[in-house]
Amino acid sequence: MMKLTRIATLVATISMITACGGGSSSSDSASDDQDTGIAINLDNVSKVLETNADIAYAVYSDAVTTAQALKTALTALRVNPTAETLAAAKDAWLVAREPYGQSEVYRFRLSPIDSTDYSSEDGLEGDINAWPLGEALIDYVQVNTTDFGDDQIGVTANDVGINGGGAVNSDNFDNTSPKTNIIGNTSIVIDEDLLSGNLSASDEHDVIAGYHAIEFLLWGQDLNNDTGTTDGTDRDDAVKTRGASNLATGGQRPLSDFEPGYDDETTTYNSSVESDRRHKYLEVVVDKLIADLTSVRDGWAEGSDYRTAFTTITTEAQAKQKLAEILTGMGTLSEGELAGERMQIAFSANSQEDEHSCFSDNTHRDIWLDAEGVSNSYYGEYAGYDSDLDGVDDVITNAVSGYGIDDFLADAGATADASALATALTTTATHYTAIDTAARAGSPFDVQIMTENFNSDSAVYKTIVALNAQANLIADLAESLNIETSVVDDDASACDTSDPTATCD
């Protein structure tokens, strides 16, 4: 059963208090906006909602398809572990991120990715894309007596950088017995129960599933740094330094970690061989990822409970609520999540590895795709995804060109709002494109946020500013649609709040 947020109309609190004589000179904007809002045409809102749902279904469908392709590539790696199959598996992972990134605008609004019932925070997002990853639980990581003693990103007193010095593998690290990670502890059975027993969606345990678990197993820790020496005690030294030979790459897990592979799970899988266990773990994680994405996709299918509830509107209040949900996703992703929790914090924390796709150095795409998703919701367009990683969407099978918020605003005559937001989205695109260009030219996000590179001229800085500006306009739009004052919570809505003398029942 779908529990829908019940809607009730509410004349803004301020105007109601004015009515009971409390302060007739109020100039609070909440009451003024009542008269200046954009007209709500139910048919047009319906078209916005249908398009929004169509894009969701399309983008999650592409996420499922690319996850299945990733599984195929992982199988090829398992059967025949070579430099080529490993590279192909990495590429398949990168491609799988292309549609998924564009889906993140559907977060923060209790849609199927975050909620199974349109009200609880119990969705699959935590299993699909949670981060940071508890990588130390999965496979070997560099371990030393303190975090910044002589581990981490090449701060040892070695003459050569970690990867420059040769292969990094489990023999170098984690000599405890039994090993305190899943791959190393061969008494642990790697199967679906392992992931579900971890309850990664419930917040008490470290994340061991989803895209980033696969990323970690394919790339390994990104330990590339300056090849020079430090005394190994200063956090500020434990960062990337321009000029390092292997700076512009992600982690470099050696092929030997995957050798030998195995042909058949039932007959040749040997659970006491670490490389076999890695393949097995990849298989279990990718299967769960496909199942989880499929479940989210199905929540948006025609006729599903969620989609039906989302697209069915009969009153203006419901229309506003649904528009508000779309705008909440767009605004929250722009400001709080992307500009704030993902970009600003990376700078504020001076945390060069504190990036979303930290093993693969693919964070520039996460930023692009998240921001593109916001734009998709606004224009009602989905252009498909990039399957050859050249920055151009070339798989357009599920592309959508529908009725966007821009069309809604145009039909409502709100041209000022529409052009302001369009301009802001374009500005953001200019700057995230610059991040992407720099990353492709050899300065990935973790290099772009290095202290010496981060200033008001940097594309990262400009993107943060642009995303914040865009979020402010989205909030203004919500306000001019009178959304914020149009709904109240169901418990308090029993009162006729337009009449303070009425009985509340």
Next chain:
Amino acid sequence: MMKLFRPDSFRPHLLLALGFLLVGIVLVNLVIGDKAASPAHLSTPDIRQEESLPGGSSSIPYRAIASLEIPSPELTDSAKSLFYAGKALAHQPWVKAPTATTARDGLGPLYNARSCLGCHVKGAKGIVPDDPNKPLTNGFVRLSIPGYDPVLGVVPEPTYGDQLQTESTSLANQLGLVLTQTGEGEVKPEAKVFLQWQSYIQIYPDGSAVELRQPKIDIRDLGYGPFHDVTLFSLRNAPAIHGMGLIEAIPQSEIDALADPDDSNNDGISGRVNLVWSPYKDKLIPGRFGHKASKAEIATVVAAAFANDIGISNPIFPQQPCTSKQAACLNSLTGNDDLGYEIPQDLLELVINFTRNISVPKQRSFPIKGRSAFYQSGCQQCHQPQFRTGKDQSFAQLNDQLIWPYSDFLLHDMGDQLADGRSDFDATGNEWRTPPLWGLGLNKQINGSLNLLHDGRARSVEEAILWHGGEATNARTKFMQLAAEERKQLVQFVEAL
């Protein structure tokens, strides 16, 4: 410590033994026999326009997707960016050291949650499990043995410390049922906590009935041997975290003025200030945060929570959450930086700043009759409606605001039924700090929780009111004597705040 006047006629633990039927009869008698006087001071003040903006200029309108983690609208764009940077550290989970995400590792090795917002879900209250076989995760159990410590406020239980950490970074704990053996050198969780609920029926003078429930703490899988013989336990649910900057900005003199430790006005209500240790001032000062008002500053609240709830060492509390009897814990890898902290001062400040600047929701509706019932019942005697913040805060957005938290931030004896029997600084085992009521009605929408009171036992505002005893007995009695319609109106008013 003086003995407080306690008109506590509410004794369900005795009544429990008499069975449900008898409970009803006895309660009806008690209520009728305890006809409270209606003092003149319980008049309903005129409505003020400002009441609908409980956080002053830091109030925000209703949102389609409710939450209590939205920045104050007073923040500039650059201040908002810092707010979200702080939110990132409060929201994104900490992970076991070592990882590539160097600023995010250092979890535990013993902990209750991986992030602040893991318990304060979307900034609102935690959720306590109804199911007796589902472990408690959004709350925890505080421990101590009798005594007083001028810095800690309590004498910690010798083996487990003053807080029972139910999670650890060991592979076995992380993988749940899949792996049951903790590896050598790994850290076991201290225990798992479950709640057994005892329920019974309370009957109003008008004959209508409400089921109340009381938790019994059920501690399983003790990892480090038995507790000290006289261990005191106190179950705590995670409180909501909005508006704390405004609360901090209330001048202490305003709160002191409400205190009446000797009940010199003979209204049955004392109201005491808790004197608590400030690691910033290095002395005892009045506390106002926490279920027992045992913290004086937001900074201490945040730093203590990092250290004890998540196991993140910091400049205020640099130790790992291990006692001297937990060797594996003490020997574990840390995520410490070269100064010895897992979260350094600048990042800690970001989280403090985030906590300080969370906005307060506007009042959503205005149940005017419920408002009258609230005042007529005397709720405002402790749930003090309004304050004006000071003018000398370094954070201009918090200055000189008329705010409506509905709390006096003082300690009150709430009766034996709510008592945890565990003192904390000057707070007795019967005393609790009046919790603010602003935003309370949104909890259910935000994360599904309506687990009110310190241990989350109350599932509705009505149940919470019915648990009020001690100094609040008169108010509860008045509430029970209201007509059903009026009780409903009063609850609607509280939920609209």
